[in-house]
Amino acid sequence: MMEPGLNHVLFVSTALFFIGIFGFLTRRNLITMLMSIELVLNSVNINFIAFNKYVWPHKLDGLFFSIFIIAIAAAEAAVAIAIIINLYRSHQSIDVENTEDLKF
């Protein structure tokens, strides 16, 4: 049984990052797009924790940073959901295909 090393963790986090980007670009539901952004942010959290554990075990910057990311992601999601609710009131839909008044 092999111990998982830094490369394994980085592979997971990078995959998660690009899954998030892919989801953001292909999904049409605003809440799902917001969830994709959360995936991106969580991949960054994994990155920070992994670097802290494997590369810089005597430092704490990475751990602190990931805590701040979690807090700010919550704040961002709160504002984004408020905006989406308002969008739903005016458009009766949260599908990005229906928000097409502004183009070119």
Added chain:
Amino acid sequence: MLNDFLLLMKSELVLAFILFLLLILKVGKEIRNERLLALIQILLLGNFIFGFFFIESGSLFGGMFATNGLIAFQKSIIGLGIYLISLLFSDWLKKSEHLPEFFILLLSAVLGMFFLISSGNLLMFYLSLELATIPVAAMANFDLDKKISSEASMKMILSSALSSGVLLFGISLIYGVTGTMSFDQIAALLDGSSLQILAFVFLFTAFAFKLSIVPFHLWTADVYEGAPIAVTSFLSVISKGTIAFILLTILYKVFAPMYALWYNMVMLLSVITMVVGNLFALRQQNIKRFLAFSSIAQVGFILLGISSYSNEGTSSVVYFVLIYVFSNLAAFGVAGAISQAAGKERIEDYKGLYQTNPFISWVLALSLFSLAGIPPTAGFFGKLFLITAGASKGNYFFIAVAALNMIISLYYYLRIVRAVFMDKNDQPIAKINLDPSTKLGMIICTAGIILIGLLSWVYDYITTLSI
């Protein structure tokens, strides 16, 4: 120690004080909008004037927060910008039901920008960047009953959230490579390995999103068109200026060892941004959308100045942003006054404006001359210094393309001037009764456009600061 703290963070503390004052006023008994707006204008003017006193340099919190004369000057530019916004859009603001909330959101965004300019650590940088973006997205939704306003706000929050995700991925890679967050220590540890280059590309992508550099500019025009015009002007002038300032710090301080690498990238992006911004601006009919693409083209010129990597680059960018505040805010102020009074935002509606409203026609014409860079106005000197700074590194082909772009931009700026002054219109926009403070704001902008170019000590002063 406390003395240090009070002096070095004085702009932030004054701003936070105004912010809390507004929160308390909001909770307290109802005040009429006119009086509240007058109070806010006085407070913001005080904030701007106070920015020139007690300028000291130093750093706090273990290098997290740093300030010096140049940073204090950049903060003064931002302070001037928000004061002008509170003057220029007073008609719209007086009619708004949520006047205190507007300024609470605006000032918290500005507080974030102040910390952003002063940041000396990636953690501080990220936190203040979010503080500077999230309230602006909420502000874009301020016309709650308009469909396009909520659409613009949605586009803004999603694209800025994605860009901060990309930024964070870059930061995490930098942390993995260097093991530190402090700007000074990172600069010493960079050597141009491939992981560092990848991290830099991620970081720069996020900047390109925020600064709307082509190919990440697509959100800009939509957000500018949908948002209320006061928010649009805030976004296009103050957000852009702040991000340009911090980009200077990041590129010149943190990524200085990788200069040879980012020079080509910035130069190429600057030319592409100019060309695409100009070409799209040619075909716009809505004045806000037009100004959005014109601001994209201006960002191209800012990048040209940044690419020089010298003190000249710093001073020319700061000088250009100062002029840009005056000229773009004047243009947005006129567009806002017309849209508030007549509800018209299309360029063809501006035909014959000179017959009915000579004053705002002249303000609009001067601001467009300045944006295009026609000699007696300050915009000419701003672009001249940017291009001179860019040319100091050779690469004359790109400089020639930039100069050609100035000629293309003349066409579309003068198209509006022609519509205003020469074209005949049977039903021009009726005479607009300007609010006195709007008029004052326009006069300040016009004075800035004319005087900043002629007073050579302004540029000299910025040059002495940017060492």
